[in-house]
Amino acid sequence: MIDQLSRIKAEIADSFDEELEMQMEEDRLDELVAEGLSEEAEPTIDRKLYFRELFRLQHELVRLQDWVQHKQLKVVVLFEGRDSAGKGGAIKRVTQRLNPRVCRVVALPAPTEREKNQWYFQRYVPHLPSAGEMVLFDRSWYNRAGVERVMGFCTPAELDDFFHTVPEFERMLVRSGIILIKYWFSITDEEQEFRFKMRIHDPLKQWKLSPMDMESRIHWEEYTKAKEEMLAKTHTEDAPWWVVQAVDKKKARLNCIAHLLQQIPYEDVPKPDIELPDRVRHDDYIRHPVAEEMYVPEVY
Numbered sequence: 001m002i003d004q005l006s007r008i009k010a011e012i013a014d015s016f017d018e019e020l021e022m023q024m025e026e027d028r029l030d031e032l033v034a035e036g037l038s039e040e041a042e043p044t045i046d047r048k049l050y051f052r053e054l055f056r057l058q059h060e061l062v063r064l065q066d067w068v069q070h071k072q073l074k075v076v077v078l079f080e081g082r083d084s085a086g087k088g089g090a091i092k093r094v095t096q097r098l099n100p101r102v103c104r105v106v107a108l109p110a111p112t113e114r115e116k117n118q119w120y121f122q123r124y125v126p127h128l129p130s131a132g133e134m135v136l137f138d139r140s141w142y143n144r145a146g147v148e149r150v151m152g153f154c155t156p157a158e159l160d161d162f163f164h165t166v167p168e169f170e171r172m173l174v175r176s177g178i179i180l181i182k183y184w185f186s187i188t189d190e191e192q193e194f195r196f197k198m199r200i201h202d203p204l205k206q207w208k209l210s211p212m213d214m215e216s217r218i219h220w221e222e223y224t225k226a227k228e229e230m231l232a233k234t235h236t237e238d239a240p241w242w243v244v245q246a247v248d249k250k251k252a253r254l255n256c257i258a259h260l261l262q263q264i265p266y267e268d269v270p271k272p273d274i275e276l277p278d279r280v281r282h283d284d285y286i287r288h289p290v291a292e293e294m295y296v297p298e299v300y
Contacts, residue, residue, distance in 0.1 A: 044248050044250050044251070045248070045250050045251050045254070050250045050254070053254050054093060054253070054254065054257075057254065057257045057258060057261065058093070058096060058097045058257075059097075060261050061094060061097065061098060061257065061260075061261065062097055062098065063266060063268060063269075064261060064264060064266045065098050065099060065102050065103060065134065066266075066268075066269040066271075067264070067266035067267060067269055068102065068132060068133070068134055068264070068266075069102055069132045069269075070269040072131035072132045073131070073132065073179060073264070074128075074129040074130065074131055074132075074133060074176075074177055074178045074179065075129060075133070075134040075135070075178070075179045075181070075264065076128065076129060076134075076135050076137065076173065076178050076179065076180050076181070077094075077134070077135070077136045077137070077181045077182075077183065077260065078137045078140045078142065078180075078181070078182040078183065079091055079136060079137065079138055079139070079140075079183050079185065080139060080140065080142050080146070080182070080183065080184050080185070081183075081184055081185030081186065081187070081244075081246065082185075082187060082192055082216065082223060082227075083192070083196075083212070083213045083216045084187070084192055084195040084196060084199070084208075084213070085185035085186070085187045085192070085246050086185050086187070086246045086249045086252055086253075087138060087139075087185050088138060089249055089253060090183075090185070090244075090252060090253045090256050090257075091105055091136055091138055093253045093257065094136065094256075094257060094260070095136065098134075102132065102133060102134060103133075103134040103135075103136065104133070104134075104135055104136070105135075105136045105137075105138055106124075106127045106135055106136070106137050106138065107137075107138035107139065108123065108124070108127075108139070111123060120141070120144060120158070120161075120162065120165075121141055121165075121169055124137075124140065124141050128173070128178065129178070141162075141166065141169075142230065142234075144158070144159065144162045145159070145162060145163070145166075145226060145229070145230040145234070146223065146226055146227070146230065147212065147216075149226050150216075150219050150222045150223055150226055151212070151215065151219075163233045163234070166234055167233075167234060167236050167238075167239075170234075170236065170238060170239040171236075171238045171239070173239075174238045174239065179263070179264060180238075180239050181242070181260065181263050182239060182240070182241050182242065183241075183242050183243075183244055183256060184227070184231065184241055184242070184243045184244065185244045185246040185252065185256075186243050186244065186245055186246055186247075187246050187247050188247055189220055191247045192216075192217070192220075193217070196209065196213065196217065231243075242259060244256050244259075
């Protein structure tokens with residue numbers, strides 16, 4: 001009985017280690033502050049409190065997932081913000097304990113030549129959820145109001161058409177039964193500069209930097225103006241924007257998840273009792289050995 005209890009504890013601890021591994025990686029980056037890349041940061045949320053609340057909120061996300069399946073809801077959550085604003089980290093924490101068949105992430109690459117000549121929203125429509133699904137967009141159709149506008153990838157006429165069309169497009173989604181939630185992750189100029197320098201000095205994170213990221217630093221003010229106009233023109237009663245203060249990444253994740261849970265009333269879903277059936281055994285069954293050369297070497 002003691003051995004069984006120890007194995008159960010080890011299994012639970014192993015599931016927590018997934019989050020701890022991600023967090024230790026971020027803590028390793030924070031140590032680079034000592035190299036003079038940034039002024040001393042303000043104290044963040046207590047580590048124990050962070051993990052306790054994160055695991056509690058993730059448990060609630062599982063309950064929400066069950067409710068979405070049970071009620072056959074269709075949920076779309078948009079994550080927008082500047083480069084390095086923490087959207088990806090928040091999405092990871094939302095999806096970490098969820099069923100990928102129920103909750104999936106959409107992060108589309110740059111449009112192809114064919115997609116550039118389609119109706120602008122056409123490439124996003126196939127990724128919308130069916131009944132019983134949640135879809136998280138890591139950037140969305142709001143690329144047009146942000147990077148495409150600032151970097152000159154769309155014309156002024158296309159931008160005007162977007163602002164004219166997107167409120168009706170989102171009203172159509174809501175009328176169709178989709179629950180649409182839009183988040184903007186907000187960071188300061190200084191914080192973005194700091195996070196970019198973290199990535200530049202860390203070989204494990206350099207892949208996250210793209211030429212477009214570098215350009216975004218040059219065009220900080222243009223992105224600010226674009227964001228302000230976007231929020232003003234697309235913050236509607238049917239699809240309001242919610243701004244997440246994201247300078248403190250841990251607080252941003254907790255606040256975003258807690259708010260997301262408040263947007264969809266949910267309850268416990270009745271579930272039948274589950275019993276593990278006895279394994280059927282046959283006297284003539286023989287488990288044949290695996291050839292030694294097929295095993296992965298046990299280096300550890």
